[in-house]
Amino acid sequence: MFIPIMAEAHTRPQSTRPSRERLNHSPAASTKQDTCTYHLVRVSRNRKTGPIPVTTTSANSCPPSCSFKGNGCYAESGPLAIHWRSVSEGRRGHTFDELLEEIATLRRHALWRHNQAGDLTPETPGVIDSRKLTRLAMANRGRRGFTYTHYPPTPQNQAAIRHANWLGFTVNLSAETLVQADAYADLGIAPVVVVLPQGTSKPTRTPAGRQVIVCPASTGNSDCLNCGICQQRDRAAIVGFPAHGAGAERVQEIFLEGRLS
Known part of the structure; x- marks a missing residue:
């Protein structure tokens, strides 16, 4: 039942090689000590992802601007919250370099999800560490890693995200409303995802007419392993x-507030 969806998913033109003018990947580009902790499980027991490798990054990786931070984030409750807290407190997990070593040993063409909780490594609050993101994308070469980010698409963050996608590591821009989803899609730097009201099961469209399909794992019809969109x-x-x-x-309220504004 998902074949038509997957076919339409390929209709956006191939992106061109990004400009590197705003990127600096020299050893001195990221001098601030990384205070994040990273955890990887090679076979997830998460029903929605299916048995694929999944990582978790400590909560201090999340950007201050995320409206869901302490305000409805799904990872802040339930069993995942217990695991995330252990990673955030440093009682479970490893360094960034150790994470890269683990990713580099995943089998070729393996589908894996970065950050079931947490976000990309920051250089400063609200600013993605472009050098670390590039290193992550390079470790992913030959594999099919993907993630989502709530970092604001400032020019500097846009450059880092565009470059990671060009290298083959998929970074989805996470929108909080349909209007914001249109704005993110207009940037043309990365694929876009968006939250929807509880119980949504049918496709919808953004104000600009873009198709929004409902995650098959959310409706119980598939999982990440068998979908991969x-x-x-x-x-x-x-x-x-x-x-x-x-x-x-609360997440639904944020979505509806954006729709009515």
Whole structure:
């Protein structure tokens, strides 16, 4: 039943090689000590992802601007919250270099998800560490890694995200409303995902007419292993995730506030 969706997902034109003018990957580019902790499980027991490798990054990786931080984030409740807290407190997990070593040993063409909780490594609050993101993308070469980010698409962050996608590591821009999803898609630097109201099960469209398909794992019809659409960097469709977890009502309120504004 997902064949038509997957076919349409490939309709966005291939992206061109990004400009590196704003990127600096020299050893001196990231001098601030990395205070994040990283954990990788090679076979996830998460029903939605399926048995694929999945990572978790400590909570201090999340950008201050994320509206869901302490305000409805699904990872802040339930069993995942217990695991995330252990990683955030340094009781579980490893360094960034150790994470890269683990990723480099994953089998060729393996589909894996970066950050079931947490976000990309920051250089400073709200600013992605472009050098570390590039190193992560390089470790992923030959594999099918993907992730999502709530970092604001400032010019500096856009350059880092565009470059990672060009290297083959899929970074999805996470939008909080359909209007914001359109704005992110207009940037043309990365695929886009968006939250949806609780219980959404049918496709919808953004104000600009872009198709929004509902994540098959959210409806119980598939999992990441058997879908893989979020890893498709050049898809046209926006993937929607219905609000879930203990904070679902607050996430839904944020979505509706954006729709009415």
